[in-house]
Amino acid sequence: MTIKAGNISRNFYGLGIPESANGLHTLGQTSDGRFTVNEQGVQRISATGDRKVEFVGWETHTLAHVRSKMGYPAYYPVEPVATEDPLKAVLMDLDGTTIRSxxxxxxxxxxxxxxxxxxxxxxxxxxxxxxxxxxxxxxxxxxxxxxxxxxxxxxxxxxxxxxxxxxxxxxxxRGRGRANAFTPCEGIKEFLQELKSSGIRIALVTSGLYEKAWPEILDGFKTLGLGDPTVFYDTIITAGFPLRSGTVGTLGELSPKPHPWLYSEACRVGLGVDFSERNRVVAIEDSAAGVCAARLAGFATYGIAGGNIIDSGAQSLCHRYVDGFESLIKDLRPRLPEA
Missing domain, CATH: 1.10.150 (DNA polymerase; domain 1)
Incomplete structure (x- = not known):
C-alpha cells in the first residue's frame, strides 16, 4: 500500500502534509537574492526557524537552498515523499537519537x-x-x-x-573524563532489537567525524550490550577524516547534514536500496539539520523529541514527530514485514 503525501499547507509542492506548518518563516526573497516571490514563476519562499534551509516553491516543484557559513551553499530538488509497506530499512541518526551526547x-x-x-x-x-x-x-x-x-x-x-x-x-x-558523556537514549535497545528481529536493514548515519563518532559508538554499544556495532548495523557512515597537515583527509566538512549526501550514500551504497524504493525507508532524527538532510534525500522522516527540531522550526518537515522510541515502534510496527 502506498500513501502519497500532499503539499505543506497547500504551499510547497512535494514537502508533505504536516500537522502544522509552525516554525517555517515566510520570506519575500532567498538570502542569496537568487529568487524572489512573484518573479520567475516563484509562488512562495519560506525558511526553517534557524534560517539554515530555505524552500522556494513553484506550482510544479520545490527547491531547497541549504545555506553555508563556510561559503558553499547548494540548491537541491525536493522530491515528494510517500510511505510504502512493508518497511525495508531504517536510517538512524547517532548524536541525540541513538546516544545522548x-x-x-x-x-x-x-x-x-x-x-x-x-x-x-x-x-x-x-x-x-x-x-x-x-x-x-x-x-x-x-x-x-x-x-x-x-x-x-x-x-x-x-x-x-x-x-x-x-x-x-x-x-x-580510559575510564575518566566527563561523566555520562555518552548515554544510550531511553528505549533505543528494544527498538533496535525489534527492527533487527524483523529483518529490517539498519544504517547509522552521523555528521560527526570518524574520530569523534567511533569512540562514542563503541562506548554506547558496550553499555547497551549489543556486541560489535559493525556487525549489528548493516552500514555505518560518518563525515570521514578531517583535513590536517601531515594526514590524509576526506570529503565531509562541507557536505554533511543538512545536505542529503550522508543519508543518500548510506541507503543507496551502504544498504543497496535503490532510490526507486525510498518509500520503504524511513529516517529517525532529533535535529533540524538531520530532518532536512533525510528529507532532501527523499525519505519520510520521524522526528524524535529531545533535540532542536522544534526550536529550529523543522517540526513541520517531519512525517511524524514522536516523544520517544516506545511511541515510534508502535507507529512503525504495522509496517514491519510479516514473520
Missing amino acids: EEFWIWIIELTTASLLGDSKFTLEDSDIPYVSGHSVSEHLSYCIRKYCPEGSLEAARSIYFEHSHREMDAIM
Missing part, C-alpha cells in the same frame, strides 16, 4: 570558543544551541567565531577544537 559536544565547542577568547569563564547562550549542534564542526565553529570572536580564524579554532576533543575523548576511553 550533544551536551558533551556543545561543551567542546564552548571550551574551544573560551580558548579563542582567552576567557575560561565563557559560556554559550541558550539561543546559540540550534547553531552549535547537528551540523559540521566547521559550521559550528564558524558561527561562534562570527558571533563571539570575529578576529579569530577557523583554522585556529579547528586546531583548538581537536586538542580539546582528543584530550577529553582519551580520558573517557
Whole structure:
C-alpha cells in the first residue's frame, strides 16, 4: 500500500502534509537574492526557524537552498515523499537519537570558543544551541567565531577544537573524563532489537567525524550490550577524516547534514536500496539539520523529541514527530514485514 503525501499547507509542492506548518518563516526573497516571490514563476519562499534551509516553491516543484557559513551553499530538488509497506530499512541518526551526547559536544565547542577568547569563564547562550549542534564542526565553529570572536580564524579554532576533543575523548576511553558523556537514549535497545528481529536493514548515519563518532559508538554499544556495532548495523557512515597537515583527509566538512549526501550514500551504497524504493525507508532524527538532510534525500522522516527540531522550526518537515522510541515502534510496527 502506498500513501502519497500532499503539499505543506497547500504551499510547497512535494514537502508533505504536516500537522502544522509552525516554525517555517515566510520570506519575500532567498538570502542569496537568487529568487524572489512573484518573479520567475516563484509562488512562495519560506525558511526553517534557524534560517539554515530555505524552500522556494513553484506550482510544479520545490527547491531547497541549504545555506553555508563556510561559503558553499547548494540548491537541491525536493522530491515528494510517500510511505510504502512493508518497511525495508531504517536510517538512524547517532548524536541525540541513538546516544545522548550533544551536551558533551556543545561543551567542546564552548571550551574551544573560551580558548579563542582567552576567557575560561565563557559560556554559550541558550539561543546559540540550534547553531552549535547537528551540523559540521566547521559550521559550528564558524558561527561562534562570527558571533563571539570575529578576529579569530577557523583554522585556529579547528586546531583548538581537536586538542580539546582528543584530550577529553582519551580520558573517557580510559575510564575518566566527563561523566555520562555518552548515554544510550531511553528505549533505543528494544527498538533496535525489534527492527533487527524483523529483518529490517539498519544504517547509522552521523555528521560527526570518524574520530569523534567511533569512540562514542563503541562506548554506547558496550553499555547497551549489543556486541560489535559493525556487525549489528548493516552500514555505518560518518563525515570521514578531517583535513590536517601531515594526514590524509576526506570529503565531509562541507557536505554533511543538512545536505542529503550522508543519508543518500548510506541507503543507496551502504544498504543497496535503490532510490526507486525510498518509500520503504524511513529516517529517525532529533535535529533540524538531520530532518532536512533525510528529507532532501527523499525519505519520510520521524522526528524524535529531545533535540532542536522544534526550536529550529523543522517540526513541520517531519512525517511524524514522536516523544520517544516506545511511541515510534508502535507507529512503525504495522509496517514491519510479516514473520
